Amino acid sequence: MNIFVQMWRSLFRTGVTDSPVHRVFRVVVNFILHLHPARVSKDGIKITYTFCLGGLSVLFFIMTALTGGLLMIYYTPDVDKAYANMLDLENVIPFGMFLRNLHRFAAHAMVISVSLHMLRVFLTASYKSPREFNWVIGTGLLLMTFLLSFTGYLLPWDQLSYWAVTVGTTMAENSPIVGAKGPFSVLGPEEDMRFILLGGTSIDQPTLIRFYFAHCIGLPGALVGLMAMHFWRVRKAGGISRPL
Amino acid sequence: MLKPTTNDIPETMVSRRRVLGGALFWASCGIVVVILGVIGGGVLRFLYPRALYEASKIFKVGRPESYKVGSVNLVTGRGVWIVREQEGFYAILAKCTHLGCQPIWYEDQQVFKCPCHGSRFHKDGVNFAGPAPRPLDRLYLSLASDGHLEVDKGKDVGLDYKLKV
Amino acid sequence: MNDKTELKERLRLLTVIREEALLRQRDIYPREEKVDTWPNLVVKELIALLIFTIVLVVWALVQDAPLEELANPGLTPREAKAPWYFVGLQELLVYFDPWMAGVVLPTIILVGLALIPYLDPDPIKGVGRYAIGKRKFAAFCFIFGFTMWFALVAVGQYFRGPGWTFYLPWESWETPKEIEVSLTNFPMVAGIAFLACYYILGLSIPAVAFQNFFWRLGLIRYNITMILLMTMMLVPVKILLRQVLHIQYIVKTPWFNI
Numbered sequence A: 001m002n003i004f005v006q007m008w009r010s011l012f013r014t015g016v017t018d019s020p021v022h023r024v025f026r027v028v029v030n031f032i033l034h035l036h037p038a039r040v041s042k043d044g045i046k047i048t049y050t051f052c053l054g055g056l057s058v059l060f061f062i063m064t065a066l067t068g069g070l071l072m073i074y075y076t077p078d079v080d081k082a083y084a085n086m087l088d089l090e091n092v093i094p095f096g097m098f099l100r101n102l103h104r105f106a107a108h109a110m111v112i113s114v115s116l117h118m119l120r121v122f123l124t125a126s127y128k129s130p131r132e133f134n135w136v137i138g139t140g141l142l143l144m145t146f147l148l149s150f151t152g153y154l155l156p157w158d159q160l161s162y163w164a165v166t167v168g169t170t171m172a173e174n175s176p177i178v179g180a181k182g183p184f185s186v187l188g189p190e191e192d193m194r195f196i197l198l199g200g201t202s203i204d205q206p207t208l209i210r211f212y213f214a215h216c217i218g219l220p221g222a223l224v225g226l227m228a229m230h231f232w233r234v235r236k237a238g239g240i241s242r243p244l
Numbered sequence B: 001m002l003k004p005t006t007n008d009i010p011e012t013m014v015s016r017r018r019v020l021g022g023a024l025f026w027a028s029c030g031i032v033v034v035i036l037g038v039i040g041g042g043v044l045r046f047l048y049p050r051a052l053y054e055a056s057k058i059f060k061v062g063r064p065e066s067y068k069v070g071s072v073n074l075v076t077g078r079g080v081w082i083v084r085e086q087e088g089f090y091a092i093l094a095k096c097t098h099l100g101c102q103p104i105w106y107e108d109q110q111v112f113k114c115p116c117h118g119s120r121f122h123k124d125g126v127n128f129a130g131p132a133p134r135p136l137d138r139l140y141l142s143l144a145s146d147g148h149l150e151v152d153k154g155k156d157v158g159l160d161y162k163l164k165v
Numbered sequence C: 001m002n003d004k005t006e007l008k009e010r011l012r013l014l015t016v017i018r019e020e021a022l023l024r025q026r027d028i029y030p031r032e033e034k035v036d037t038w039p040n041l042v043v044k045e046l047i048a049l050l051i052f053t054i055v056l057v058v059w060a061l062v063q064d065a066p067l068e069e070l071a072n073p074g075l076t077p078r079e080a081k082a083p084w085y086f087v088g089l090q091e092l093l094v095y096f097d098p099w100m101a102g103v104v105l106p107t108i109i110l111v112g113l114a115l116i117p118y119l120d121p122d123p124i125k126g127v128g129r130y131a132i133g134k135r136k137f138a139a140f141c142f143i144f145g146f147t148m149w150f151a152l153v154a155v156g157q158y159f160r161g162p163g164w165t166f167y168l169p170w171e172s173w174e175t176p177k178e179i180e181v182s183l184t185n186f187p188m189v190a191g192i193a194f195l196a197c198y199y200i201l202g203l204s205i206p207a208v209a210f211q212n213f214f215w216r217l218g219l220i221r222y223n224i225t226m227i228l229l230m231t232m233m234l235v236p237v238k239i240l241l242r243q244v245l246h247i248q249y250i251v252k253t254p255w256f257n258i
Helices: A003-011 A020-029 A053-074 A082-091 A096-123 A132-154 A159-173 A193-198 A205-236 B016-046 C003-028 C037-062 C084-092 C098-119 C132-158 C188-209 C211-217 C219-245
Strands: A039-041 B058-060 B072-075 B080-085 B088-093 B104-106 B111-113 B127-129 B138-143 B149-157 C034-036
Touching: A020 C034, A020 C037, A039 C037, A053 A082, A053 A096, A053 A205, A053 C037, A082 A096, A096 A132, A096 C037, A096 C132, A132 A159, A132 A205, A132 C084, A132 C098, A159 A193, A159 C084, A159 C098, A193 A205, B080 B149, B088 B149, C034 C037, C084 C098, C084 C132, C098 C219, C132 C219, C188 C211, C188 C219, C211 C219
Parallel strands: none
Antiparallel strands: A039 C034, B058 B149, B072 B080, B080 B088, B088 B138, B104 B111, B138 B149
């Protein structure tokens, strides 16, 4: 066998032959496609049923992850450098601005598609048995999406981020019981929720590092874990819901 | 027939093996919970540093003579207003009690207005409009030995506090 | 374990598994028609992926993400807005104290959302199709909340100017707006009585008027559902009280205000 043919065949194991066996085989042996079953219900793949919203949420997540990873190369979580890095991304680095735009807009799109996906799942009553807990995981994914957006907001270290995060963390300060200024507070200003978020009593270097960690490692990790469980449970419940 | 057959054992009786097995199971559950608790507590404690590298909460803001009677002066970088009135001085924390934005002093209208959600405060820090739930914090102000005014941001004093010089 | 109990145990287990299998068969695998994933589903996914990748790339090319001046802790900008998806919460801040709008209400929203599958008493109605008419109550609650969230976002995003004052989208922010309405509070007793009546009537009237509904849900489910619903309705109620009667707080105590 020609060496190039051998390489090609080792890469795409199923070839181009079309037969019922090949169709099944192609899905089963492919790493990405094997998230799907080999055969799916005809009702479930109608565009007007799902509007592809779950899949689009994944697409937008992958886009933010890829662009975010690239942006990390030029970004320093340092209050003296972060803003200068943003200016560099805009003016000095080829495609820097484009990547930042894509990162931000894909995040917007993800918030929209996740919300609409939830609406779709509710309207088709797909949260009912045996998918109850998968809906709970879904609300967790929604929360993660919002938290990721919120933590990412501080990183450019401009006026917008500083004051949006001021407002956000002052809410934490006002939480009942665990906030220093909230009703029935038991913790002082150096022990409460806000202190954990800020790593101090004001928004400063420790805050930026904490948000950076949460945005780049903590929350994406949790999101990926929850996503894996979410997909697994979709499969184990027999695919997406359909009329009974 | 000394040895009882299985049929003689009443169904309510449980074997020693089963009891021990159960005990072991619940003990391991307990240990897992304890370990998770210790890890969780440790991580939580890890988030509270023992020292903070922040600006001191106590700082000097100049001599009393440098403030005009009736004026409201923002100490830049410190987020504190020094107000001088006929009866004396007081210091107000420049942080809206609603959500922590910094209000702006309007000299012509003699009010503090918060740009975030529109809270309004009188010159003495008392809220009169908008969503702010309580008056602005008034801070401890004293005269240091070198004749400078000294603010302690950590100490919140009541609305009646005024420093007479 | 002796043989008899073991046998019993095994039989029990078998029945459970059998029942579950039957249940699954009925619930999950009824008269379904299957097609090959490749190419039927994969092609659709590919098209969606391509369309939305192109849309986002074009979007990122024609519009730039905003970047303001360097963060300055000493100067709050004239207009401090949260990102649009949080503007709804920020809009709530006009009507509720931060602990309520920023912490308690979002927590209730999330917990309430997560509880939906356990509060819905019907296991099969409407599954797999857009049959809102068959689930009027459930659909009403969800769509109401969903719409309210985005309505608040829209108001906060397009109708609020500097100082969070109300402006129409086409109005200039330079137009002076000094409508200083002095706000009043309910007296404490009246406020507590109002809230108590609100919840007690809200819980008891539907239970009497719709007895079928009550028995279908059962006591616990019914109470959780109605408390969540009444709390959701508290938001428009409070907005009305503020806009029409200029009420700042329904309940004002030294510790917390609602």
